[in-house]
Structure formats: C-alpha cells, structure tokens
Amino acid sequence: MINITINDQKMQVPEGITILEAAHKAGIRIPTLCHLDLHDLKLVNKTASCRVCTVELKGRNSLVPACVTQATDGMIIRTDSLRAINARRMAVELLLSNHPNECFTCPKNLECELQSLAKELGVRDIKWQGEKMNYEKDLSSEAIVKDPNKCIMCRRCETMCNEVQTCGILSAIGRGFKTIVGPAFNIPMKDSSCTYCGQCVAVCPTAALTEINHTHKVWEALSDPDKHVVVQVAPAIRVALGELFGMEPGTIVTGKLATALKRMGFDAVFDTDFAADLTIMEEASELIHRIENGGKLPMLTSCCPAWVKFIEHQFPELLDVPSTCKSPHIMLGTITKTYYAKKMGLDPNKIVVVSVMPCIAKKAEAARPELTKDHTNNVDIVVTTREFATMLKEAGIDFKNLPDSDFDHPLGESTGASVIFGTTGGVIEAAIRTAYEWLTGEELKNVEFNQLRGMAGIREGTVKIKDMDIKIGIANGLGNARKLLEDIRDGKSTYHAIEIMACPGGCIGGGGQPYHHGNEEVVKKRQQAIYQEDRSKTLRKSHENPEILKLYEEYLGKPYGEKSHELLHTHYEA
Numbered sequence: 001m002i003n004i005t006i007n008d009q010k011m012q013v014p015e016g017i018t019i020l021e022a023a024h025k026a027g028i029r030i031p032t033l034c035h036l037d038l039h040d041l042k043l044v045n046k047t048a049s050c051r052v053c054t055v056e057l058k059g060r061n062s063l064v065p066a067c068v069t070q071a072t073d074g075m076i077i078r079t080d081s082l083r084a085i086n087a088r089r090m091a092v093e094l095l096l097s098n099h100p101n102e103c104f105t106c107p108k109n110l111e112c113e114l115q116s117l118a119k120e121l122g123v124r125d126i127k128w129q130g131e132k133m134n135y136e137k138d139l140s141s142e143a144i145v146k147d148p149n150k151c152i153m154c155r156r157c158e159t160m161c162n163e164v165q166t167c168g169i170l171s172a173i174g175r176g177f178k179t180i181v182g183p184a185f186n187i188p189m190k191d192s193s194c195t196y197c198g199q200c201v202a203v204c205p206t207a208a209l210t211e212i213n214h215t216h217k218v219w220e221a222l223s224d225p226d227k228h229v230v231v232q233v234a235p236a237i238r239v240a241l242g243e244l245f246g247m248e249p250g251t252i253v254t255g256k257l258a259t260a261l262k263r264m265g266f267d268a269v270f271d272t273d274f275a276a277d278l279t280i281m282e283e284a285s286e287l288i289h290r291i292e293n294g295g296k297l298p299m300l301t302s303c304c305p306a307w308v309k310f311i312e313h314q315f316p317e318l319l320d321v322p323s324t325c326k327s328p329h330i331m332l333g334t335i336t337k338t339y340y341a342k343k344m345g346l347d348p349n350k351i352v353v354v355s356v357m358p359c360i361a362k363k364a365e366a367a368r369p370e371l372t373k374d375h376t377n378n379v380d381i382v383v384t385t386r387e388f389a390t391m392l393k394e395a396g397i398d399f400k401n402l403p404d405s406d407f408d409h410p411l412g413e414s415t416g417a418s419v420i421f422g423t424t425g426g427v428i429e430a431a432i433r434t435a436y437e438w439l440t441g442e443e444l445k446n447v448e449f450n451q452l453r454g455m456a457g458i459r460e461g462t463v464k465i466k467d468m469d470i471k472i473g474i475a476n477g478l479g480n481a482r483k484l485l486e487d488i489r490d491g492k493s494t495y496h497a498i499e500i501m502a503c504p505g506g507c508i509g510g511g512g513q514p515y516h517h518g519n520e521e522v523v524k525k526r527q528q529a530i531y532q533e534d535r536s537k538t539l540r541k542s543h544e545n546p547e548i549l550k551l552y553e554e555y556l557g558k559p560y561g562e563k564s565h566e567l568l569h570t571h572y573e574a
Ligand code: HC1
Pocket: 233, 234, 235, 236, 237, 272, 273, 275, 276, 303, 304, 305, 327, 328, 329, 330, 357, 358, 359, 362, 421, 422, 506, 507, 508, 510
C-alpha cells in the first residue's frame, strides 16, 4: 500500500492504482470522456487523448491525466484546483472548437457525453474557432452511420471492435488533424467485414457512430391508408424501454408497450416472443434431428444476425454448423405475410411489417438479399429501442402512465421460454426445455437451468436427457464466440449445441438499446427482469404455446417439415 493525499484527504491505496481509481475510492468524481472501463468485459480504453480528467500534482507543479497516471507514494493531488479545472475546461473547449455546432439536430442531442461535459464544466463560450472537418458521412450500410466530423478520437469504438468483438474493422486512418477512425483504407462500411453488432455505436460518446434512422419510414407506412401495418417487439425491449422514460433499469413495461403501439395506430400489434417460441419448435427439432441422424454437431443457434455475419466473414468453412432457422423476427414477418394474410384475407403486398429491436444488425438482416428476394415474405422496417422511444415522444404518448394491454392475436401469445431469448443463455435454455420433453416424453418439472445462466462471456453446462449427456456451450460477445469457433474448426469442440450472441449480455445489451454510459449494472438489471418475466408466465415451454400449436395444425404441418423448410429456414453465404 502507498500513502497519497487527494484534495486534503489522506488515504492508503494499493500500489499500481491510477489517480482516477484512487479518487473514485475516495468518493471524488473526476470527469472523463475518452476513458472507458467495462470491468466485466475487461475493456479499458486508455488512450488519454481527451485530457478531460486532468488533475494537478502539488509539489511537482504539473498537470497530468488521472486515467493513466499511477498514484505514487507521497503524491499530493488536487482535482479541484483552479489550474486543474481550467485545464479541463480548455480541453473541452478545444474539442468544441472544431466540432460541428449542430446539437439541436444531432442524433445524440441530450445523450452526448461531450455535450454533458460542456454543461458540467460550465463552458459558456469557446475562445478559439478551429478549422472544421468536412468529411462525407458514410451512409453506405443499412445499419450504421459514420460521421467522422463528430469523432473526437477517443478510440472507444476501436477498442470495443478490436479487443472485445475481435472484428478489427475500425482503426485510425491518416495523421494529425485529418486523422479519422474507419475501416482500412477508409472503404465504405458496407464493403468491410463489419457485423453491424453496433457495439461501437453503444460506446461512442458523440454521434460519430449511430444507427441509421428509419423512423420516418414507419410514420409513412402508418399514414398510408392502403397499407396494413403490423408491428412486433423483441423480447429485450420490454425490460429496457422504460429507461428512456425515466423508469428504473429492469422495469418491465410489456403491457404499456402493447398499449402504446395500439395508440400509434398499428393495425396489428404482435410479439416477437411468439416467433421465438416458433423458432424453438424448429430449432429443437433440428437439434434432435442432427443428434439422431449423425448430423453436424455442435449445432449453433442462428437468431443473432451480427453473429451470422461474423461466421460468414471470419469462418466461411463452418457455414454448415449454424442452425438453418431464420431468426424469430424474420419468421414472424414471413408468417404474417403468409398465414396471417391468408387468415385475414389481406394482400401480402399491402402488409408492412415493422420490427422494434434492441439490435442494429437486424436492420441489415432484414435487407439481406436471400430474405428480400420475395418481398411478401419478410420484415420491411426495423427500428431500435432508441428510435422507437423517439417515435413515442413524437406522438406525444405519455408512456410512463399508460395502462397495460395485451398483444393482438393470433401472433401475440408467448411463453416464458421465448422471453428469455432476450438474455445470453436464454435461447439454448428454451430449446432444452422443449428438447427434454420431446426426447423423454416426460414432464420437465424444473425449467430453470441455473448452470446456463449468468453473464460470463463463455459458459457451459451438461443436461442429462434419457441416457445422453447433452453438452451445451454459450458465448456472448464476438471475441468469446471466436474462441468456441476456433475449437470447432480445429476439431476440439465437444459440445452438442452452442448459443452465440454477438452483444455482451445478449440482446439486453444490444447496440440499439438505451445507452448505459458504461454502467454495466444496467444490463444485469435487465437480465433479472427477463427472468422475472419468465417466472410470471403460466406457460414456460415453447411447445405449450396454444397459438403455435394452432399455426402448425392449420398451416405449417409438423415442425421441421416441408412447409417449415420453405418458410422458416434459410442458408448462409461467405
Ligand atoms: Fe433478440 Fe431474437 S432474442 S435476436 O436477441 O432471437 O434483437 O430481444 O428479437 O429475432 O425473439 C434481438 C432480442 C430478438 C430475434 C427473438
């Protein structure tokens, strides 16, 4: 231990600790901007490029960045001296001097960390007017907008993309003032191997990286009297949306969500959870089929589109490993424009399916050529949780005080198994609940598989079904997925089934969710809420969903049958 003094407070701290960490222990806040420390992900962005955490070292007459300066024995630190405060303010003023002054119309308005800092540090005018950058926005992809003019070179996105996701898409290009962050040679995002996981967007402090806004497309569809507009909401929305209306993280808003969607004027309000149950019918059948017929093992879940892009780009030799099931929201789009259209006597060409998703990659997924070749068979528009909250505000809906209501039928019923899709481990737990009963013919009494739960990046468990030990692997975060995929490629994997989600925590931590600004507890609270929602359901196994059973009886025939293959399964391309 060493002795230091911060703002006259004497304290003992472990050797090797930074001034920022020591101040935190002393309950003293030092503002930061480029710094990002996501403990669970072991992600520390330590570029010290912004200098917003400058503190003064007394006796040494120096100003240092607290995030990278180690505390040493006898150090006397002032975080609140005039020199330190002025240096911090100057750092922010310098950033603002060449930043586009368009806060009113910026997608990050009121969510921007640079903007909040300017307020917190009392910046009232900018003493210098610097040269402005004038780069074109990259609007090439269906998912992400890259606006280099708003980049403050914090490099958080780069650390996230390279170290956590191991995708290696983003890095610094150019030198000096003209340096920007982007794919190698600054090629358009759409031509890179970006998975559109959106984790770079989730950690960008400004609007240098944001999702493409598709809200206007939804408003246009809703105002077209010729269109029948159907909406669906992903499992992870119901435990996160409330945050954007001042509610505590982990507040469950399922009933309010259904009411809000009806008030917005959607013709039918369906639930992606219904399709998650449908996915389990297909995926559990596929797993059993592969196990019983010597098929390719392990089978990998396929509902996360960023993960699908990742395997296509990075492991093209393994494309026969993922399940061929389309993701639940795409399945719901298909069933809406076939079964539902037929049942209601609607022209599928006049149906517009909107997905409200926690995910940015779902935008690119809905635009995939093999899924769009038949336009009467897919999802038309995807908006994120954040975009959807904006729409509710535009519509003047007092979300917090809405009464509860239910989803519409016949595609609105769901079980607890489908809700847990929203968290890492949930898809495979749901599949096991069904596979167990189908293989044994016995009732599964305890449906909660605690060994598959948690937040660790890689987890595993073994479930005994009849005389078989089914070995399950789970990865969340693409860097963790890479490790399991390398084992498969090298013939070392012993799993029967693996669930992979690209985002840390699964969809609850999706790139389109409310920003948590580095507070990992927020994602954990969303996870607890998902499990609570599962426990509150009467039915907790997908194959017990009465509307799913009716769908098979009236339209699809049997799970993993001919009609299912035609409508609910897909293929992957390198
Ligand atoms: Fe997900 Fe899924 S769980 S991928 O994480 O399989 O986005 O929530 O909607 O499609 O159901 C996301 C969430 C979501 C799909 C389902």
